[in-house]
Amino acid sequence: MSVSQPITVTVNGDRKTAEVEPRLLLVHFLRETLRLTGTHIGCDTTHCGACTVLVEGVPVKSCTMLAVQADGQQVTT
Numbered sequence: 377m378s379v380s381q382p383i384t385v386t387v388n389g390d391r392k393t394a395e396v397e398p399r400l401l402l403v404h405f406l407r408e409t410l411r412l413t414g415t416h417i418g419c420d421t422t423h424c425g426a427c428t429v430l431v432e433g434v435p436v437k438s439c440t441m442l443a444v445q446a447d448g449q450q451v452t453t
Contacts (some may be wrong), residue, residue, distance in 0.1 A: 383447040403427045405443035415453050428436045429453050
């Protein structure tokens, strides 16, 4: 059983705080927790780039990053 962890992420200029499981991917946090469906899941293999977001201005495939890794960061979808 995983223990939820609090995170605070600034997404598109809005500060968001949530309790997430440590294994939750950033793409699922954006789509399911925050209901921001513009970030797509395209291939499930990390190759297509449909899930790319900017984290602190750097392009990141959000299917390869955990939501807890984005804690304290600025994310642009």
